[in-house]
Amino acid sequence: MAQFFNDDGELVHESVGVIVQNPQREILLFKRVKYPFLWTIPAGHRDIGEDPRLAATRELGEETAIVAEDELQELFVGEIRGDSCVGGVDIHFWYAYLYHVKEDIVPVIEAEEGTQWGWFAPQDIPLVTLPVRYLLSQTSVRKLL
Structure with a gap:
């Protein structure tokens, strides 16, 4: 995995993520089977x-x-602190993207990744991981959703 030491000497992992949105402007989320x-x-x-x-x-x-099928739209690039992973790192440098599906689809969630899945309107978002909460709180991201 890509990683580096920041200016303060802290180990940082690099992460990527995609906010998937359907034509009704709902966001695809799935429930993790691993921490958290x-x-x-x-x-x-x-x-x-x-x-x-x-x-x-x-x-x-x-x-x-x-x-x-189309290129992902860049939403956010930057550091998110408090984002713990199994690698023992609490800081991740994120590259987050937006992808619009053209029609309602039924995703096939990998069993070792998640159990339940759903499309959620922005006002109905359940309890999400820290980086997702951070991304959804950013004004620049909210404008695009």
């Missing part, structure tokens, strides 16, 4: 040397079987 066991978006660590947009497309396909 909350609702999340398709996301994961970026591999070393992997283009962030391609990494996000890969994670989208791996976790939901959604094949992105």
Whole structure:
């Protein structure tokens, strides 16, 4: 996985994620089977040397079987603190994207990633992971949703 030390000497992992939105402007979320066991978006660590947009497309396909036919729209690039992972790191540098599906689809959530899934209107978002909560709270992101 891609990682680096920031200016303060802290180890930072690089993550990618995709907010998937249907024609009704609902957001696709699934419930994680691993810590922190909350609702999340398709996301994961970026591999070393992997283009962030391609990494996000890969994670989208791996976790939901959604094949992105159009390019993902960049939503957010930056550091999110408090985002713990099994690798023991609490800081992740995120590349988050938006992808619009053209019709309602039924995603195939990878069993080792999540159990339940659903389309949620912005006002009905359940308890989500810290990075998803952070992303959805950003004014620049909210304007696009």
